[in-house]
Amino acid sequence: MAFYSFLLHQLLFRMDAETAHQLILSCLSHHRLLSLIEKCFFRTTPPGGPTISLFGLQFRNPVGLAAGMDKNGVALVSWEKLGFGFVEVGTITAYPQSGNPRPRLFRFPELEALVNRMGFNNEGAKKIALRMERLRRSGSWPSIPIGINIGKSRLTAPHLAHDDYLRSFQYLYPYGDYFVLNVSSPNTPGLRALQNAEHLTRIISTLRDWEGSHKPLLIKIDPDLSSKEIVSIVKLAEREHVAGLIATNTTLDHSSLPPERNEAGGLSGKPLQARSDTIIRRIRRVSSIPIIGTGGILSAGGAHAKFSSGANLIQIYTGFVYRGPALIQEILRAYPYLCDPHRLSA
Numbered sequence: 239m240a241f242y243s244f245l246l247h248q249l250l251f252r253m254d255a256e257t258a259h260q261l262i263l264s265c266l267s268h269h270r271l272l273s274l275i276e277k278c279f280f281r282t283t284p285p286g287g288p289t290i291s292l293f294g295l296q297f298r299n300p301v302g303l304a305a306g307m308d309k310n311g312v313a314l315v316s317w318e319k320l321g322f323g324f325v326e327v328g329t330i331t332a333y334p335q336s337g338n339p340r341p342r343l344f345r346f347p348e349l350e351a352l353v354n355r356m357g358f359n360n361e362g363a364k365k366i367a368l369r370m371e372r373l374r375r376s377g378s379w380p381s382i383p384i385g386i387n388i389g390k391s392r393l394t395a396p397h398l399a400h401d402d403y404l405r406s407f408q409y410l411y412p413y414g415d416y417f418v419l420n421v422s423s424p425n426t427p428g429l430r431a432l433q434n435a436e437h438l439t440r441i442i443s444t445l446r447d448w449e450g451s452h453k454p455l456l457i458k459i460d461p462d463l464s465s466k467e468i469v470s471i472v473k474l475a476e477r478e479h480v481a482g483l484i485a486t487n488t489t490l491d492h493s494s495l496p497p498e499r500n501e502a503g504g505l506s507g508k509p510l511q512a513r514s515d516t517i518i519r520r521i522r523r524v525s526s527i528p529i530i531g532t533g534g535i536l537s538a539g540g541a542h543a544k545f546s547s548g549a550n551l552i553q554i555y556t557g558f559v560y561r562g563p564a565l566i567q568e569i570l571r572a573y574p575y576l577c578d579p580h581r582l583s584a
């Protein structure tokens with residue numbers, strides 16, 4: 239782990255944030271290289287042992303990789319080796335898109351925060367499905383649950399969003415253990431409006447009606463919703479038998495950032511934690527729906543706050559950027575009871 243810290247501070251943090259991200263991903267995409275590093279530095283979660291049972295899936299541990307880190311599913315094998323209990327690929331759109339112009343990812347190390355306006359840069363559902371098919375045929379498919387997060391292509395009009403989500407869903411269906419409807423990223427114009435009841439119901443029923451699809455569907459919500467909006471999404475999710483909610487995506491509230499360095503985009507990391515925990519508690523007050531809690535987990539304490547607010551599983555992104563894989567082990571070591579299925583099963 240000291241090796242990762244050394245790299246992190248000496249090398250990665252001297253680079254532009256997106257270049258560092260690409261470098262790490264390209265290393266992790268060579269999972270044979272990782273196997274070598276793993277032998278020397280990392281302690282991964284052994285297969286077997288107690289599992290957490292949620293929406294019909296078994297999770298070896300409750301710490302997942304949040305969407306956005308591996309948008310194209312290039313490093314699936316490595317995430318498992320690093321100790322994650324599950325991985326969410328994406329956001330993937332029906333059509334390939336390059337996203338917003340660079341620079342579009344900004345670090346705020348003193349706040350343990352990031353701002354991004356990536357704009358769903360990804361290779362598109364068809365190409366990513368082919369990559370996953372190749373991995374499956376190679377016999378190296380990971381044994382942890384793989385979630386696939388899908389979003390609306392930028393060029394698709396909001397009233398056609400359901401067809402756009404369906405197209406991605408059809409290509410990717412064989413490879414996801416669960417699917418997430420991302421209707422909460424702030425960097426695709428109009429996307430958050432799809433959180434309204436009419437749009438969401440239409441998207442969910444379109445996906446459900448497709449050849450009797452039965453895999454768990456989750457909705458990822460934004461942290462800037464009002465209490466009333468949260469409750470109406472929860473009620474809709476229950477009515478439509480949605481498997482769970484992911485709370486939350488990044489926030490547009492930048493009040494914690496120094497004004498002279500402010501950048502447009504979604505804010506993640508430590509400044510998001512309290513808001514995300516509040517949203518989870520709000521959901522839990524009105525429903526027992528499974529919740530994957532994400533937003534500002536940078537320590538075992540942050541993970542504990544998510545579970546005590548009512549999350550069943552957690553995901554990390556910004557914490558992984560600042561702390562590396564040590565964070566996964568820190569969470570699992572500090573809270574061994576998190577692996578107790580009786581505490582976490584919904």
Ligand SMILES: Cc1cc2nc3c(=O)[nH]c(=O)nc-3n(C[C@H](O)[C@H](O)[C@H](O)COP(=O)(O)O)c2cc1C
Pocket residue numbers: 304305306307309328329343352354356358387420423458486487488506507508510532533534535553554555556557
């Ligand atoms: C650079 C970056 C890109 C992201 N891309 C996506 C994405 O494509 N889809 C998505 O649902 N969430 C995306 N997210 C949001 C994360 O999945 C997560 O919900 C959010 O960052 C809060 O968790 P954190 O504080 O641990 O980062 C992104 C976050 C970051 C920092």
